[in-house]
Amino acid sequence: MSPDPLLSVRELTKHYPITKGVLKSEVGRVKAVDGISFDVAAGETLGLVGESGCGKSTAATSLLRLEDPTGGAVVFDGEDITDYDDTELKRFRRRAQMMFQDPSSSFDPRMSVGESVAEPLAIHGMRDRGRRRRIVENLLERVGLAATDFDRYPHEFSGGQKQRIALARALVLNPDLVVADEPVSALDVSIQAEIISLMRELQAEFGLAIVFISHDLGVVREVCDRVAVMYLGEIVEVADTETLFEDPQHPYTRALISSIPTPDPSRRGQRVELTGDVPSPSNPPTGCRFHTRCPEVIQPEQFDLDQTEWRRVLDLRLRIDDDVDVDDVRTFLVAEGDAETPEEVGEDAVKRELRREFDIPATLSDPDADAILSNGLSALVAGDDQAARRTLDDAFSTVCEQTHPVLESTPQGSTAACHLVDEGVPIDPPANDD
Amino acid sequence: MTDPLLSVRNLHVQFNTDEGVVRAVDGVSFDVKRGETVCVVGESGSGKTVACESITRLLPMPPGEIADGEILFDGEDLTDASEKRLESIRGGRIAHVFQNPQSALNPVYPVGAQIVEAIRLHRDVSKQAARDRAIDLLDRVGIPEATARIDDYPHEFSGGMKQRVVIAMALSADPDLLIADEPTTALDVTIQAQILRLLHDLQDEFDMSIVFVTHDLGVVAEIADRVVVMYAGKVMETGSVYDVFDRPSHPYTQALLDCLPGQGESMRPIGGTLPDPKRPPAGCRFHPRCPHATADCRAGDHPEPLTVDAGHEAACVYYGPGYDSSVIRGGSASESRVADGGAAVADPDDGHDSSGGDAR
Numbered sequence: 001m002s003p004d005p006l007l008s009v010r011e012l013t014k015h016y017p018i019t020k021g022v023l024k025s026e027v028g029r030v031k032a033v034d035g036i037s038f039d040v041a042a043g044e045t046l047g048l049v050g051e052s053g054c055g056k057s058t059a060a061t062s063l064l065r066l067e068d069p070t071g072g073a074v075v076f077d078g079e080d081i082t083d084y085d086d087t088e089l090k091r092f093r094r095r096a097q098m099m100f101q102d103p104s105s106s107f108d109p110r111m112s113v114g115e116s117v118a119e120p121l122a123i124h125g126m127r128d129r130g131r132r133r134r135i136v137e138n139l140l141e142r143v144g145l146a147a148t149d150f151d152r153y154p155h156e157f158s159g160g161q162k163q164r165i166a167l168a169r170a171l172v173l174n175p176d177l178v179v180a181d182e183p184v185s186a187l188d189v190s191i192q193a194e195i196i197s198l199m200r201e202l203q204a205e206f207g208l209a210i211v212f213i214s215h216d217l218g219v220v221r222e223v224c225d226r227v228a229v230m231y232l233g234e235i236v237e238v239a240d241t242e243t244l245f246e247d248p249q250h251p252y253t254r255a256l257i258s259s260i261p262t263p264d265p266s267r268r269g270q271r272v273e274l275t276g277d278v279p280s281p282s283n284p285p286t287g288c289r290f291h292t293r294c295p296e297v298i299q300p301e302q303f304d305l306d307q308t309e310w311r312r313v314l315d316l317r318l319r320i321d322d323d324v325d326v327d328d329v330r331t332f333l334v335a336e337g338d339a340e341t342p343e344e345v346g347e348d349a350v351k352r353e354l355r356r357e358f359d360i361p362a363t364l365s366d367p368d369a370d371a372i373l374s375n376g377l378s379a380l381v382a383g384d385d386q387a388a389r390r391t392l393d394d395a396f397s398t399v400c401e402q403t404h405p406v407l408e409s410t411p412q413g414s415t416a417a418c419h420l421v422d423e424g425v426p427i428d429p430p431a432n433d434d
Numbered sequence: 435m436t437d438p439l440l441s442v443r444n445l446h447v448q449f450n451t452d453e454g455v456v457r458a459v460d461g462v463s464f465d466v467k468r469g470e471t472v473c474v475v476g477e478s479g480s481g482k483t484v485a486c487e488s489i490t491r492l493l494p495m496p497p498g499e500i501a502d503g504e505i506l507f508d509g510e511d512l513t514d515a516s517e518k519r520l521e522s523i524r525g526g527r528i529a530h531v532f533q534n535p536q537s538a539l540n541p542v543y544p545v546g547a548q549i550v551e552a553i554r555l556h557r558d559v560s561k562q563a564a565r566d567r568a569i570d571l572l573d574r575v576g577i578p579e580a581t582a583r584i585d586d587y588p589h590e591f592s593g594g595m596k597q598r599v600v601i602a603m604a605l606s607a608d609p610d611l612l613i614a615d616e617p618t619t620a621l622d623v624t625i626q627a628q629i630l631r632l633l634h635d636l637q638d639e640f641d642m643s644i645v646f647v648t649h650d651l652g653v654v655a656e657i658a659d660r661v662v663v664m665y666a667g668k669v670m671e672t673g674s675v676y677d678v679f680d681r682p683s684h685p686y687t688q689a690l691l692d693c694l695p696g697q698g699e700s701m702r703p704i705g706g707t708l709p710d711p712k713r714p715p716a717g718c719r720f721h722p723r724c725p726h727a728t729a730d731c732r733a734g735d736h737p738e739p740l741t742v743d744a745g746h747e748a749a750c751v752y753y754g755p756g757y758d759s760s761v762i763r764g765g766s767a768s769e770s771r772v773a774d775g776g777a778a779v780a781d782p783d784d785g786h787d788s789s790g791g792d793a794r
Contacts, residue, residue: 051622052593159478188478188649193693193703215622218652218696259627261652263694265675268656273631274624277592319578328581332573335566335581357578 004078005039006209007063007177012036012072014055014062018282030282032058034233035072042176045203045210047224047241049217049256053278055233056213060179063211064096065089076177094124097170101182103162107154114140114150117169124173139168143198160191167198171206179211184219196222218260221245229253232289233281235407239414249416251296275315288419291400292318298398298419303369309360313373316358317392326381329353351377369395437509438465439643440489440611445503447481447488450496454712458484460667461503461736466611471637471644473654473675475690476664479708482647485664486613489645490524491517508610526556529604533616535596539588545572545599546584549606556607571602574639576632594625598632605640612637615647630656651690655679663687666709666719668736673746683748685762686720718751726752726762 013035018028033055040046048056062069065081074081081092097120100106107116117139118132126132137147143164154162163183170178183199184192200223203210214220220227220241227244229237229252237250248254258272274293279285285292291314299310316324329350330342339345354377355362364370372395380388405417447459459481466472474482487493489505489512505512507528512520524530532538540548549568550561559567565584572580575598588596597617604612614633618626634657637644646657654661654675661678663671663686671684682688689704706723709715717734721727730751731737740753752759 051624189651189695190477190649190690190693190704192695193701194705196695196701197703216695217623218694221696222701256624259623260696261623261626261650261656263651263655263679263691263697265655265658265679271627273627275628277594277625325579325582328579332569332581335569 006042006044006077007040007211008073008075009039009063010037010073010075012059012062012074013070014058014067015070028282030280031233031284032281033062033069034281034284036228036230036233036235037072038228038235038238040177040209040211042209043203043207044226045212045224047220047227048211048213048230049215049220049227050230051215051256051278053232053281054230055281056215056230057181059230060098060181060211060213064093064098064179066098090124094173095175096177096179097173097175099166099170099178099180099183101185103159103166103186104154106166107162109154112151112153113157113165116154117165117172120169120173136168136172139172140165142202143168143171144194158191160187160194163187163191163195164198167195167202171202171208174206175208177209177211179213181213182215183212185214185216192219199223216260217245217256229256232278232284234289234417236290236418237414237416238407239412239416243412243414247412247414249410249412249414249421250290250418251294251420252290253416255295285401287399287401287403288405288417291398294400296420297400300396300398303366305369306365309364312358312360313364313369313396314398316354316360316373317376317396320380320385320389320392324354324380326350326383329357347378347381350381354380372396438506439468439508440466440645441504441506442485442489443504443506445485445488445505446501447484447493448499448501450499451712456711457501457667457714458498458711459488460714462664462667462669463503464662464669464672466643466645468610468643469637469641470659471646471657472660472662473646473648473658474662474664475648475651475654477649477690477708479666479711480664481667482664483615486615486645486647489613490528490530491520492524492530522556525552525604525609526607527609528611528613529607529609531597531600531604531612531614531617533619535593535600535620536588538600539596541588544585544587545591549584549599549603552603552606567606568602571605572599574636575599575602575605576628577602594621594628597621597625597629601629601632601636605636608640609642611643611645613645613647616649617646618653619648619650626653633657651679651694663690666711666714668719669739669749670720671746671748671750672739673742677743677746681742681746681763683742683746683753683759683763684720684750685724685726687748688762689723718749 012033014033016030016032017026018030019025020027036059038046048059050056061067063074069082076092076096084092114136118136121132121135133150137150140149141147145161145164184195187195196219212220212223224241226240228235229250231252237253244253245257248257255272255274272295276293279292291297295311297311297314299305330345333339333345333349333353334342338349364373372391376388376391379391399419405419407415407417408421409415410421443463445459445462446457449456449458462485464472474486476482484493488500500513539545546565546568549571550564553559553564553567569580569584572584577583577595577598591599618629621629633644648654658675660674662669663684665686670686671678678687682691692702693704695701704723709719715722716732718731718737721731737749737751739747739749742748742753751757752762
């Protein structure tokens with residue numbers, strides 16, 4: 001890694017207050033970005049990946065100060081831009097540009113595309129209209145359009161062409177850094193390929209550093225030198241692109257990689273599937289934020305459960321407060337025709353239905369665990385929620401929800417924040433014992 | 435079982451505009467058997483959505499017009515059917531799921547009310563019975579705690595959950611055929627995987643056929659039994675999913691596969707652009723972008739579908755008499771992609787991989 005990165009982000013946070021009432025008193029915070037750090041060298045492409053709601057876009061807008069970050073530092077070419085005043089910020093923006101996902105909404109429909117692309121030049125003090133036009137015409141040709149397109153309007157272009165124009169606008173000031181937020185996600189696969197290869201060419205030509213934000217790891221693999229994987233406002237793994245794809249260390253990364261559709265019908269159905277959606281960043285899970293969905297969540301030492309069963313038991317335990325309502329289950333069973341009235345539904349039927357709802361088999365592979373689960377469910381059906389929770393919490397707790405893992409280097413040369421890594425628990429190829 | 439459930443024969447759909455006639459679908463034929471998933475794949479503007487929306491005439495007509503061809507659904511020609519007849523089929527025996535779940539749900543009604551409405555439109559059942567069925571459907575599409583969530587509004591669901599609700603609504607009348615138009619394109623890859631799995635499970639459970647429209651060949655490989663590749667209003671290749679992926683036979687299919695990102699090899703854009711739908715090129719519609727185009731490709735009509743193997747057809751002159759199809763089936767078109775000249779292709783053995791190893 002080069003000694004002086006172009007961009008160095010340290011512990012960047014962006015919290016949005018949740019307010020209530022006329023006095024707007026703060027009742028909570030949406031922790032969209034919660035302490036992320038990464039470096040981008042000049043000319044390098046860093047991928048920022050994760051699902052919707054992981055804070056990727058907030059990270060992008062905060063690091064360019066399109067929104068003011070709540071905390072942390074963003075050092076660009078040796079200076080911390082979070083201290084900048086308006087004049088300095090304007091100077092910084094000349095060197096750092098952004099490109100957005102939706103090409104239709106990022107252009108003013110009443111301005112010709114030439115005017116839109118030339119606008120940054122005018123803002124940064126180029127008064128000579130003729131010169132602006134020459135530069136833009138040149139650039140339009142460079143991104144694969146015609147100089148005569150200068151006077152046409154956005155609606156006359158297809159999505160892919162508009163994204164070419166957006167690229168021209170991002171490059172017109174000859175910046176050092178472009179932050180591209182899902183630049184190809186709204187495009188067809190064939191058009192994606194064109195825009196990606198164009199970006200690669202231009203990057204080499206202009207010596208650009210790119211922060212490339214995407215939820216699609218396939219695209220990331222094509223364009224990025226290094227990748228940072230984000231989950232719920234945090235970075236969970238950083239690695240060189242090839243290392244990340246060949247030997248992913250974090251279970252979240254593995255799940256993301258395995259959900260890329262592959263054009264090979266014989267490999268159908270061999271995916272790690274993530275259940276559920278990203279939890280709300282206003283109240284992120286304790287410990288490792290991914291433990292509520294992690295397929296590889298660590299089980300307590302005293303049990304020897306099949307991993308899938310363990311995941312489902314944990315699902316039931318974690319969702320017992322919000323999502324499990326015994327009365328609803330009774331109503332459902334009546335609707336299914338199992339009984340006439342909710343009161344008639346027997347305890348066993350409710351327990352069976354609860355297991356079915358969470359895909360837990362009628363008996364678990366570990367008899368001790370099964371006995372505890374059965375006791376917990378009985379307490380729940382009897383209406384003693386507290387006892388049920390206590391029973392299940394005592395037995396089925398995991399290190400993943402108690403301790404927050406920190407980013408540590410792995411033998412593979414990447415950094416990952418996962419207890420499986422720092423406990424030296426062997427992951428696919430046995431990890432060395434440090 | 436021998437008759438297909440849906441048989442689209444020589445379908446022509448056109449739009450009469452001030453600037454001329456746009457032949458969006460220009461002689462398309464395909465069959466969908468019972469219990470089968472057929473993927474219609476192509477770029478934006480290939481006519482795949484127009485073809486599928488013509489089946490139940492969801493497409494506004496005018497400006498659209500079915501100029502020729504027939505759509506046989508369970509033996510009945512839907513192109514002749516009255517509007518009243520179509521209304522009972524739409525959402526009944528043929529259901530649709532669209533790309534954007536946001537716009538398929540009414541934001542001011544709870545999702546349950548919308549599903550109940552769909553059920554009662556096609557079945558004479560009491561409100562309570564419909565509601566029970568709605569809960570059952572939400573449960574089957576994997577909405578946790580369906581009983582509690584039935585009275586929630588669409589904005590209280592995430593994108594993936596909304597798409598599940600839309601699928602539940604489509605299933606409300608036990609359709610025989612589900613037409614899903616890019617149902618996962620607006621979703622994250624992780625959620626996309628969940629929805630694809632769900633559709634696959636539901637297909638077995640409800641014993642229905644699915645027509646799945648997408649531009650993403652990765653998704654096709656995941657879900658299809660058979661594949662119909664469309665380009666500029668024409669069918670370029672049809673075959674079983676294994677035929678099409680193991681032996682992509684039309685240069686366009688090969689080009690589409692080459693531009694998939696993240697497969698470890700370098701991806702290659704197709705180059706060029708879709709032809710103007712008002713003035714499609716003479717001959718093969720793909721010839722201006724095709725690395726193998728010959729003089730025969732540039733004149734006359736679009737090639738007829740020709741047999742590659744049993745059940746596998748490609749509309750390409752190379753499968754006709756006097757041509758050596760190994761030229762394009764060598765697996766790699768990259769060497770000659772830039773050259774717009776004739777069939778003079780580099781030695782196929784010189785190709786960079788061996789995936790199309792049947793070069794003889």
